[in-house]
Amino acid sequence: MAMKDVMGIIYTGERDSFLRELTALRAVAAVPVAGRYRVIDFLVSSFVNSDIPNVGVIMQKNYHSLMDHLGSGKEWDLHGKSDGLFILPPFLTAENNGQYPGSLDALHANLNYIRRSRQEYVLLCNSLIIFNADFRDMVKSYEKSGADVCMMYSKRPDMQRSEYGVYLGIDEQGMINDLEIDPTKPRYENTSLEVTLLKKDLLINLIDRGVSRGYHDLMRHVFQRMIRDAGLRAAGYEYKKPCYRIDSIQSYFRFNMEVIKPEIRNDLFSDDRPVYTKLRDEMPARYLEHASISDSIVADGCIVDARVSRSVLFRGVRIGKGARVKNCIIMQDSVVEEDAELENCILDKQAHVRAGGKLIGPPSYPIVISKNMTI
Amino acid sequence: MKKKRCIAMLLAGGQGSRLGILTEDMAKPAIPYGGKYRIIDFPLSNCTNSGIDVVGVMTQYQPLELNSYIGSGSPWDLDLSYGGVYVLPPYVKGKHGEWYSGTANAIYQNVAFIRQFSPDHVLILAGDHIYKMDYNAMLNYHIEKEADATIAVREVPWEDAPRFGIMNTTAENVIFEFDEKPAKPKNNKASMGVYIFRWDKLLHYLTEDAKHPDSSNDFGKNIIPNMMADKQRMMAYDFEGYWKDVGTVYSLWEAHMDLLQMPMPIDLYDKNWRIYGRNPGETPHYVAPGATVKNCLVTEGCEVYGSVSHSVLFSGVTVMEGAVVEDSVVMPNAVVQCGAMVRRAIVAEDAVIGAGATVGETGGEIAVVGHAATVAKGGKIEPGQQFRGDAGSAERK
Numbered sequence: 001m002a003m004k005d006v007m008g009i010i011y012t013g014e015r016d017s018f019l020r021e022l023t024a025l026r027a028v029a030a031v032p033v034a035g036r037y038r039v040i041d042f043l044v045s046s047f048v049n050s051d052i053p054n055v056g057v058i059m060q061k062n063y064h065s066l067m068d069h070l071g072s073g074k075e076w077d078l079h080g081k082s083d084g085l086f087i088l089p090p091f092l093t094a095e096n097n098g099q100y101p102g103s104l105d106a107l108h109a110n111l112n113y114i115r116r117s118r119q120e121y122v123l124l125c126n127s128l129i130i131f132n133a134d135f136r137d138m139v140k141s142y143e144k145s146g147a148d149v150c151m152m153y154s155k156r157p158d159m160q161r162s163e164y165g166v167y168l169g170i171d172e173q174g175m176i177n178d179l180e181i182d183p184t185k186p187r188y189e190n191t192s193l194e195v196t197l198l199k200k201d202l203l204i205n206l207i208d209r210g211v212s213r214g215y216h217d218l219m220r221h222v223f224q225r226m227i228r229d230a231g232l233r234a235a236g237y238e239y240k241k242p243c244y245r246i247d248s249i250q251s252y253f254r255f256n257m258e259v260i261k262p263e264i265r266n267d268l269f270s271d272d273r274p275v276y277t278k279l280r281d282e283m284p285a286r287y288l289e290h291a292s293i294s295d296s297i298v299a300d301g302c303i304v305d306a307r308v309s310r311s312v313l314f315r316g317v318r319i320g321k322g323a324r325v326k327n328c329i330i331m332q333d334s335v336v337e338e339d340a341e342l343e344n345c346i347l348d349k350q351a352h353v354r355a356g357g358k359l360i361g362p363p364s365y366p367i368v369i370s371k372n373m374t375i
Numbered sequence: 376m377k378k379k380r381c382i383a384m385l386l387a388g389g390q391g392s393r394l395g396i397l398t399e400d401m402a403k404p405a406i407p408y409g410g411k412y413r414i415i416d417f418p419l420s421n422c423t424n425s426g427i428d429v430v431g432v433m434t435q436y437q438p439l440e441l442n443s444y445i446g447s448g449s450p451w452d453l454d455l456s457y458g459g460v461y462v463l464p465p466y467v468k469g470k471h472g473e474w475y476s477g478t479a480n481a482i483y484q485n486v487a488f489i490r491q492f493s494p495d496h497v498l499i500l501a502g503d504h505i506y507k508m509d510y511n512a513m514l515n516y517h518i519e520k521e522a523d524a525t526i527a528v529r530e531v532p533w534e535d536a537p538r539f540g541i542m543n544t545t546a547e548n549v550i551f552e553f554d555e556k557p558a559k560p561k562n563n564k565a566s567m568g569v570y571i572f573r574w575d576k577l578l579h580y581l582t583e584d585a586k587h588p589d590s591s592n593d594f595g596k597n598i599i600p601n602m603m604a605d606k607q608r609m610m611a612y613d614f615e616g617y618w619k620d621v622g623t624v625y626s627l628w629e630a631h632m633d634l635l636q637m638p639m640p641i642d643l644y645d646k647n648w649r650i651y652g653r654n655p656g657e658t659p660h661y662v663a664p665g666a667t668v669k670n671c672l673v674t675e676g677c678e679v680y681g682s683v684s685h686s687v688l689f690s691g692v693t694v695m696e697g698a699v700v701e702d703s704v705v706m707p708n709a710v711v712q713c714g715a716m717v718r719r720a721i722v723a724e725d726a727v728i729g730a731g732a733t734v735g736e737t738g739g740e741i742a743v744v745g746h747a748a749t750v751a752k753g754g755k756i757e758p759g760q761q762f763r764g765d766a767g768s769a770e771r772k
Contacts, residue, residue, distance in 0.1 A: 035659030036675070074449065075656075118636045262661060262678070269658050281450075283643045284410030284674035284687070291669055299659040300411070300642070300675050313659070 001143060003051035003136060006197075009110075010043055011103050012127040013060030018248050020372040022348060023040035027059070028246060029127035030066040032331050032349070034259045035299040035312050037277045038069050039246055042130045042268075044085075046274045047123075048076045050135035053083040054117055058106045060099070063089055063308035070277050076276045086113060102216030108205050114200065120201050124218075126194045130255060131243035132273050135194075138237045142197050149202070149223070151176060152195035152237045159191040159245060166192035166219055168236055176234040179224045193239060194219070242267060253346065253366050254331045256312045260297050282315050290321050306336070318356070327363065331371075343368065377457065379492040381514050381571070385418055385428050386478050387502040387743065388435030393623045396745040398724060399438040404502030406627065407706045407724065409634055409643065409650075410674040410687050413444060414621060416652040417507070418500045419451045419460065424648050425510040429458040429492055432502075433481045435465060435474060450653045463488060470498075470646055477592030479747070483581040496729045499570040499594065505630055506618040507641060507648050508569070513612045517571045522610040524576065524602055526550065527569035531612045539565035540595055542611045550609040564675055567618060576607065617641035624761075625635065628721055628741045631687045631704045635670055640718055655690045655707070665696075681711065689724075698728075701737070709744075712752075719758065720744065728753055734762075 013031040014306045022031050030041035040057070047055050055078055059066055066087075073085025076179065088110050090099065100106040103126075107114070114122065123135060131368050133152075142150035156168035167186040169178030180186055180333040206222050216222035226232035242264065244255045258264045269275050283299030287293070293308045301316035306323035313319075314331045330336065334347045337355040344361035357375050361367035369375060391403025398406065404415035416431075422430050430453060434441050441462075448460035463485050464735035465474050475481035482489075482499065489497060496517065496548050498510055508527070511725055517525035528542050536557070542564045554560065580598050584590050598724045603609060616642045621627045633640050643650055657676025667682045676691040681698035691708040694700055698711045705711065712730040719733035720742040728744065729752035730735055735742035739758025744750060748764025756762045 028502075260661070262663075265658060265661070274656060275658075276656060279656065281649045281651045281654070284672040284689075285660065287668045287671050287673065288637065289670060293662045293668060294664040294666065295662070295663050297659040298673070309664075 001121060001139065003139065005119050006052050006121045006123055006135070007054040007056065007117050007200075008043075008047040008052050008123045008125065009056045009058065009107070009129050010040065011058045011106055012040070012063070012066065013058065013100055013103070013106055019246070019252060020249055020251065021368045022249070023062075023344070025371065026062050026065040027127070029057075029250070030062075030069055031246065032314060033246070033252070033256060033315050035297050036280075037275060038066075039130060040070070040127055041275055041277045042132060043125055043127060044070070044073075044076050044078070045273070046131065046133045046135065047158070048078065048276065049273045050133070052123065053078075053080065054086070054119055056086040056088050056110065056113055056117075056237065058100075059087065060090045060106070063087075067192055068214065071278065082118070088113060097166070102211045102221075103218040104207060104216050104221065107203070108211045111204065111207065111248060114204065117200075117247070120200055120345050122198060122200050123295075124194075124196045124198075124203075128245050128247050129193050129195070129243055130268075131239065131241065131248060132268050132270065132275060133191070133239060133241070133243075137199075138195070138197060138239075141237050142235060145174065147175065147233040147235035149196055149198040150235045150237050151197075151223075152193045152239050153190040154239050154243055155189055155191075156187075156243070159193075159243065160186065160189065161218065161245070161247070163189075164247070165245075166194060168192050170236045174235050174236050176227055179219070179227055181220050181224060188219075190236065190238075191329070193243060195236075196223070216261075223311055245276050249346070249366060249368060253329065257310070257327070260295060260310060260312065265297075280315055285313075288321075293370075299356060302332065327366075329366075358368055376614075378431055378702075379458065379494045380490050381427060381496040381498055381510075382429035382431070382458075382489065383418075383422050383500055383510070384482055384489070385415070385430055385432045385500045385502055386481055387415060387432050387441060388438075388481060389501075389503065390436045391482045391503070391622060394627065395624055396743060396763050397482075397624065397627070397721070397750040398437075399763075400437055400746055402434065402436045402438060402502075403622070405437075405440040405444055406621070407629075407689055408505060408621065409631065411654070412597050412650055412652045414505065415441065415444070415502045415542045416451075416650055417505055418502055419453065420648075420652075421446075421502075421508050421510060423451045423453060423651065425508075425512075425514075427498065427510055428453065428455055429494075430460045431463045431485060431488055432460060433463045433475060433485065435481075438462075438464060444653055446653070451651045451686050457557045458492075461488065473712045477590075478594045479581055479584055479590075480592035483576070483585050483592070486578065486581070492573050497572050497574050499568075499572070502617060503622060504567070504620055505641065506567075506614075507616065507645075507650070508614060510569075510571075513569070513614075514571055516612050517610065520610045521608065523573050523607040523679035524599070525571045525610045525612050526551045526599070527567045527614050529618055530563050530565055531714075533560065533563050536560035536565065538549070541565055542612045548613070550603070550611050553603055554710040555595060564613070566595070567614060568595075569614075570599075576602070619705045622722065624741050624743055628704060628719075632685070632702070634672060634687065636680055657690050658695045660688075680746045681713075695730075715750075720756070723748070726750070732756070 002016035078085035164182040167180040167188040168190040285302040297314040298313045305321045311328040315332040322339040334351040340357040351369040352374040387404040393397040447454040453460040541554040658675035674690040680696040681694040689707040697714040715728040725747040727749040732754040734756040743761040
C-alpha cells in the first residue's frame with residue numbers, strides 16, 4: 001500500500017474545556033503554541049511529510065479561528081485539484097442537529113466525504129497531540145501485522161495522566177487485547193495517542209453499525225467493545241519519539257517551556273520534516289537599547305526593550321522599557337508596557353498589561369489572561 | 376481578453392556590479408535585505424498594495440536565484456488566474472535571439488506580452504531601491520493630468536543633484552527639460568526610475584527607437600529625451616518618503632543601519648502596507664542564557680549564543696558562544712563560530728566565519744564575506760576587503 005492511498009482525518013471536537021480561557025473562543029487544535037504555530041500544524045505537517053495527500057479536518061464549535069488558520073491548505077501544499085485539505089464544519093440536516101455528541105456522530109455526518117475520497121485507508125486522529133511523526137513507518141508496521149486496525153501509543157511516562165486518556169493493553173505479539181478509557185488509575189503504561197489506521201471500508205462499516213445502535217464515541221463504544229468482545233484484531237504501534245498532549249493549562253505551559261530547549265526544538269522541527277504554519281509577513285524581531293534576554297524564543301515582529309528570561313514571545317509582541325518577563329508565554333500582538341512585571345503568566349492574543357502592572361503566578365498554576373483583556 | 380488599466384514592467388536584469396562579489400552569482404534585485412526580504416520584494420509589494428496585479432519581471436543576469444524566488448508569485452498574492460507575476464527572460468525569435476540591450480529594449484522585446492493585457496498605461500519599475508510607494512496614486516495623477524508620461528521624482532539635497540537625472544519643471548510640475556547629471560543643476564527633483572507611460576505613446580517611441588542602430592535603447596538616454604524633443608506632455612510626480620538606492624556595498628550596509636534607528640525611517644511594521652516576501656518558515660529565534668542582543672534585528676530561525684549589537688541577522692543565522700557581531704549585516708544561514716569577531720561587515724548567505732576569526736574593524740571600511748565563503752579558523756578579513764573564499768560560488772547549500 002502506498003501513502004497516496006491513505007487519507008487523514010482530524011477530529012477537533014473534544015475535550016476543549018480543560019484549557020480554560022485558552023479554548024473559550026477556539027478549539028484546542030487552534031491554540032497557539034511555540035511562538036508561531038497552532039496545535040494542529042504539527043499533525044497536518046506530519047501528514048504532509050508522510051506523503052498523505054488528503055486531509056479532512058472535522059470541526060465542531062468555535063471553528064472560525066481554525067478555518068482562518070488553515071485556509072486553502074496552501075502553506076501545507078494541500079491545495080491540489082483532487083486531494084488536498086478539506087475543512088468539514090458541522091451542518092444541519094434531518095439527522096444532524098449541527099452538534100456532534102461524539103466522534104462517531106462526527107464521522108457519520110461526514111460519510112460522504114469519506115466515501116468519495118479515493119483513498120483506501122484512513123488515519124484517524126484527534127487534535128490534542130503534538131508530535132512530528134512519520135506515519136510511513138506506522139503504515140509499514142500495520143501492513144506487516146495483518147491486523148484490522150492499528151493504534152499508535154507511547155510508553156513515555158510524561159504522557160501518562162491519571163484522569164483521562166485511553167490506555168492500551170498489549171500482548172507479547174504486539175496486539176491490543178484491552179482498551180481502558182479515562183480510568184482513575186490506568187492499568188497499562190501504553191498511552192494511546194488516539195491515532196488509528198484502518199481500511200476505509202471497515203471504518204464505514206463500523207460507523208454504520210455503531211450509529212444504528214445509537215452509539216456516539218468511536219473509542220469507547222466501538223473499538224473498546226469490538227476489541228474486548230468481538231475479536232477485532234488491533235495491532236499496537238509504539239511511537240518512541242517525544243510527543244506531548246495538550247489537555248490542561250499545565251501541559252500547555254510545560255510544552256511551550258520544553259520547546260525553548262534547543263535539543264527538543266531541533267528534534268520537533270527537524271530540517272527534513274518541517275512544521276508548516278500560516279505565514280504572516282512581519283519584520284524581524286527588534287531589540288532596543290535596554291533589551292536583556294536569555295533562554296527564550298522570539299518570533300518575528302516583536303519589539304523588546306526589557307528583561308526577558310525563559311519565555312516564549314509570539315509574533316508582534318511588544319515589551320516596554322524596564323519591564324520584567326520571566327517564565328511567560330505571550331501570544332501574538334500582546335503588549336507589556338513599561339515597568340510591568342510578569343512571572344508564570346500566559347497572555348492570550350492581544351492582551352495588554354499596563355505600565356507598572358504586576359502579575360506573579362505560582363509555577364504550578366500559571367495565570368491566564370484572556371484574549372483582548374487589558375490589565 | 377479583459378483589459379487591464381495599467382500593468383507593471385519590472386527591470387530586474389541588471390548586474391549591480393558596484394556590489395562586488397555580492398552580485399557575482401545573483402542579480403541585484405535578489406540581494407537579501409532587512410532580515411527577511413530581498414530588494415525585489417519592495418517593488419512587488421508596492422504593486423500588490425497599489426492594486427496593480429500584472430507584473431512582468433525582465434531577468435537576464437544570473438536569473439536562477441531570482442526565478443526560484445519569484446516562483447508562482449504567491450508570497451505577493453500575485454498568483455492569479457488572470458494576471459499575476461510573469462518572469463520574462465530574453466528568448467530566441469526567428470533565426471536569432473538577442474539579449475536585452477538596454478532598459479527600453481527589454482520592454483520592446485516584450486511588446487507581445489504587454490499587448491495580451493491591452494493596457495492603457497504601463498508602469499516601468501526598477502528592482503534596485505528600497506521604498507514604499509503607492510503607484511495607484513501616481514497613476515491617478517498621471518490620468519488626471521492627461522500626461523503622456525509621468526516620472527516620479529524626489530527632492531535631493533542641492534549639493535547631491537549633480538549625481539542624478541534632474542527634471543526641470545514648471546510651477547505646475549510639467550517637465551520642460553531633462554538634465555542628466557548636470558554640473559550646474561537648475562532644480563533638485565531627481566528621477567527615481569519609476570515611470571508611467573500611455574501605452575500607445577510608449578509603443579510608438581519604442582518602435583522608433585528600435586530603428587536606430589546607434590541608440591543605447593535606454594529610457595533615460597533615449598526614450599525620455601525623444602519624447603521631450605517632441606513636446607509630449609511629461610509630468611513630474613513628487614514622492615516624499617524613504618527611498619534608498621542600494622547599489623554599492625556601503626549603501627547596502629547603510630540601508631540596513633537605517634532600520635536600526637528609532638523610529639525607523641521606513642516603517643516596515645505598517646499593517647496597511649506590508650512588505651511581502653518568500654517566508655523561510657523557520658521556528659522563532661532562540662537567545663541562549665548568557666547571550667546579549669541590543670539594538671538589532673533578529674529573524675526567525677536564528678540561534679544566538681554570543682553577543683550581537685547594532686546589527687541585522689537574517690533567518691537561520693547562528694552566532695556561537697563568545698562570538699561578537701557589531702555594526703554588521705549577516706545574511707541567511709551564515710554561521711559565526713565561537714570567539715569570532717565581525718565588525719562593520721556584510722556576511723553573505725551560507726558563509727562561515729571560523730572560530731576566532733576577525734572580519735572588519737570598528738570604524739573601518741565595510742568588509743564583505745561572499746556567498747558560501749569560509750573564513751578559516753583564526754583568519755582575518757581586512758576592512759574594505761571582499762573575501763570570496765576558495766570554494767567561490769560553486770559550493771552552495
